[in-house]
Amino acid sequence: MKQEKRARDWNITIGTLPAGPRNKITDVKGITVGHVTIKDKDIHTGVTAILPHQGNLFKEKVVGASHVLNGFGKTMGTVQINELGTIETPILLTNTLSVGNCATGLIKYTLRDNPEIGRTTGTVNPIVAECNDMYLNDIRHISINENHVYEAIRDAKVDYAEGAIGAGTGMKCFGLKGGIGSSSRVISIQGKTFTIGALALTNFGRLHDLMINGKKIGESISNSMENSNDMDKERGSVIIIVATDLPVTERQLQRIIKRCGIGLSHTGSKMGHGSGDIVIGFTTASTIAHDSTKKILSHDFIHEEELDLAFHAVAEATEEGIINSLLASETTTGRAGKKLESLTEYINDFF
């Protein structure tokens, strides 16, 4: 695996809470992330899969929640997450026009392992989120097929790569190269430690608005660029996946993931009209069996007063994850020769 430089390699440390050992979403035990990257002439796109645990997710669901910061997006699966508070498939990220094919792939993946679906039990709710990578990718050529879903899931590991990879391959963020980035925080409640991780697929923002750790560096970078393409409106989107092992109810989880908006705001996002800014979160603290002989279950959850630490953690991890997505992404030339520079070309001027 290539070793990307990340925010902390430039001494950019967001907030005050300690990061986990990898400073990635996979610091939450059991989670893995896989990519498939498709690059071929005008095609720059891919799929990223987040696996909440390594068992059969349909049979052992995780408690989940979603939150729409701005809904100009085509994410699939949130109606059922909101109603039932559970997630029962890996979460896929891809480009906007490939949500359908990813959904079909994810359905087939789940059918394969669960022969009772469509026979003795109901159906499955595939979770697929998206950003529009049309700047670097010929998105009209729907390049993602069902096999890429299998490939991304098969690739899932704890030490996954970040940057212009997987679903992040063709993304554009603050007029620079965006992609996949993540971060984590460790908090302690009554002597026990818990981890909150965030993974972002970044494809939003105007360069003028870019802010890192309070420094408004976007305008300066824009001025030093040869061909700034910053006249664009804020388009694109950001998808943020939040994972934790904190015992929380789905309502508490939703309160936590709403604070991704704070981290996102701190990078300079105005959650523009044309942006689909969506968060999906889950906790691995306990699972809910699809078929249960016990009809009355029991779950732990933290006292509401303890949520503040989790709010801080998720805001920090989101902000640092977004910055990592920029720093890990290398300068890329894509469709029709369009080029997006890496933030690393400019970061030394500021940090």
Place this chain on the structure above:
Amino acid sequence: MKQEKRARDWNITIGTLPAGPRNKITDVKGITVGHVTIKDKDIHTGVTAILPHQGNLFKEKVVGASHVLNGFGKTMGTVQINELGTIETPILLTNTLSVGNCATGLIKYTLRDNPEIGRTTGTVNPIVAECNDMYLNDIRHISINENHVYEAIRDAKVDYAEGAIGAGTGMKCFGLKGGIGSSSRVISIQGKTFTIGALALTNFGRLHDLMINGKKIGESISNSMENSNDMDKERGSVIIIVATDLPVTERQLQRIIKRCGIGLSHTGSKMGHGSGDIVIGFTTASTIAHDSTKKILSHDFIHEEELDLAFHAVAEATEEGIINSLLASETTTGRAGKKLESLTEYINDFF
């Protein structure tokens, strides 16, 4: 077109408001409905397409809204409807595991007519809703492909068929054969007449709960059946599409479509846990151009006090549309020899 018998052929008239000339959703001018039906041994499924108008929907969007009565469902596209209040594609109905393929088909259909998508403008939000037809259909064999989307849209007409056709081919409702049904109502405001139509894809309910125009006939039918399969929990779903030419804001439209729950309740639904009961509505009163040189637009809307008539109309049309879906559906034998009887086998005992 076969001539189904409908509720009024049994002198079942729901409510007090007058129906439109066809008593179908297509009484709202400009709307057409098309079906593709797939029947082959264990396959009993299909696609139904509702076209809000006959122009380019992406370029001339209609004001839309969605409402989740119960969210155990996989409908795609509602995040963006909720945020933007517009619908920009035909609305597709299909089986649960075919949402992905229908979405891809609908995306390609829209790309074909809009070469600027993914080049100079953003992307498209496909609307696909679903019910689970696994009782009569081998849903694991994902039989719907992208071409069926084109076929259903091409088939769209004002005088469409109802019953076990299109997306309704394999559906089961109150332990009987369900499918597609619709109805309409005409209301008058300050001397002008407006139409509200509802089209339902029915796949919900326990036979014991069936009620028609206040008569609780389900238990009696169940007792007279040879093999009642009514021990099932309430599974399945119902999708209701509401169309009107009434000038309303998207907030007013959402208030209107929430009243579909009243009509649904009157048929005996308890909106069971396992049911995805979702409403999508739109008004054709005016359209919103994707690209507009005018930056300040103007729309008519009715005074809030006038909404009550629309509430009554949509509740009545929903109730009668659901009953029509039952009466228009013929007895069907599907997957593995499973058989669902038509309500018409029993209706003469009661009406």
Place this chain on the structure above:
Amino acid sequence: MKQEKRARDWNITIGTLPAGPRNKITDVKGITVGHVTIKDKDIHTGVTAILPHQGNLFKEKVVGASHVLNGFGKTMGTVQINELGTIETPILLTNTLSVGNCATGLIKYTLRDNPEIGRTTGTVNPIVAECNDMYLNDIRHISINENHVYEAIRDAKVDYAEGAIGAGTGMKCFGLKGGIGSSSRVISIQGKTFTIGALALTNFGRLHDLMINGKKIGESISNSMENSNDMDKERGSVIIIVATDLPVTERQLQRIIKRCGIGLSHTGSKMGHGSGDIVIGFTTASTIAHDSTKKILSHDFIHEEELDLAFHAVAEATEEGIINSLLASETTTGRAGKKLESLTEYINDFF
């Protein structure tokens, strides 16, 4: 206590699930209901208090949820219920223009027992819901004061009265005398029994729409009335309080209370524009301590698949509770000589 005749005294039995011993919301153990009734010339109004348990609610909160069926209403306290999923005061019902005074009374009541509020801990979230009793009551004369709050709470008991009493004193429902009514259902999950109760404050509906157990009796009653006042739009409101001892999360509780809309629909309501139709529910299965030394708590909850029984129960209890409110209310003459007849004047013609 006067012994009102209720639905079952006319052999009107809603649904199939068994009622609890009292067939009231107080069949859920620990709950009491109190009234204060104010009648003086043009004044016909009051306060009804529902106590979720008999301890200090601020210190031991119950899990709660609210649901807006139609939001033309002034209910206070739902913002915090939605965020935190807890209820920490008695729930008060009163007339629309007295919400402020009831809130102040409820605040003072809570302050009295909790000297740490405003000193070492935060504040309290009073829950006050309302309907508009202007037909029989001179609502402009704000007759409710803080002392009435204490009085209603002090009156709380298990065997409370129903009908034109407390907050129900001046209410009008389906053009007849409305008021307070309730009902309960007992369900069994894995050998354990649980109770779900509903209490309704009824002030909604047009007489023509009235339906009891499927019989559309409103039009007939209207025709036999000397002076039907049924030309009115659907005004007023209905408030429904749901209580249970079923172990459920706040999300599950919200799913349950949404089904009050089914029972409400079955009485003939169209949830008119001008109606504030609001549900507040809670479970007594476990409480959450305001101050907890334990930072990680644990709650039981039923498996999601078991919710259907609760859905049926709450729909049935709501429907029967509304009918009880009509049958328990006697003919009343109020403000400016306006008179509302009791449904009991007509019920013998139908049941």
Place this chain on the structure above:
Amino acid sequence: MKQEKRARDWNITIGTLPAGPRNKITDVKGITVGHVTIKDKDIHTGVTAILPHQGNLFKEKVVGASHVLNGFGKTMGTVQINELGTIETPILLTNTLSVGNCATGLIKYTLRDNPEIGRTTGTVNPIVAECNDMYLNDIRHISINENHVYEAIRDAKVDYAEGAIGAGTGMKCFGLKGGIGSSSRVISIQGKTFTIGALALTNFGRLHDLMINGKKIGESISNSMENSNDMDKERGSVIIIVATDLPVTERQLQRIIKRCGIGLSHTGSKMGHGSGDIVIGFTTASTIAHDSTKKILSHDFIHEEELDLAFHAVAEATEEGIINSLLASETTTGRAGKKLESLTEYINDFF
């Protein structure tokens, strides 16, 4: 009127859009703001009234929307705003335990001018929002009465004061003295100029988190304080009132006011668990008559693509309004000798 120093007096300019002539919410034509301030020994509290226009608001309603950033709050009136999209009273701000009395005062104020309420038309929806000023104010002594409502409304003017005044009298923000602050932005769409103003009642945040225009100054201030009281959890609340003359639908308005969260985030808020962070907005672009002979109305609204400017404007005005609330508030000693310092004691070290 005392002349407070505001952010721009320290050369703190938030964002890039121009402010209106007063840089206050009253730059939106027709709006006035009034205060009543109550200071007496342990009492430090008050009421602030925002009048959307100078006519009879009940008869000529403004289009309104509300948004809950974090719902640990007791704001009254949002259920009906959400349902109907209109505001029909002045908006009152006060302390948490005085919402009831303010509601009653606001009801009586409206009754006085509208004799048909409770007679020939329905009731009124009072809007009252609150923060908890218990640090400096003896909130248990409910000091606000109905007359203060009249007084605050009567005081309403275009050139209102900011800081520790009105509802802001006893508030605490980032461990410093909070209060009332506002700001405005002017945007241009197709040659026409429009104004967006924000007024904040600030009572939130931990000093360590304070950030002004990207500078993280909170920790440094905390270190230089003699007695930092920053060990507190994030308590309190912030209420933000947004006004504009931009023609927008209620859905568009809600999209705009959601962006207050961005401005709030930039000051260092983490929207803590114990904080009631609530936004209420309205547009004066057109009004809706309570009684209208026209049953079909028409409103202008901007094309959705034009919203981005409004998003930027409201985020900037919110951020600057919050900073103004800190800078305009003078050091105050309140209940039990507790003292909160003004940010102005420290600001010269940073700007």
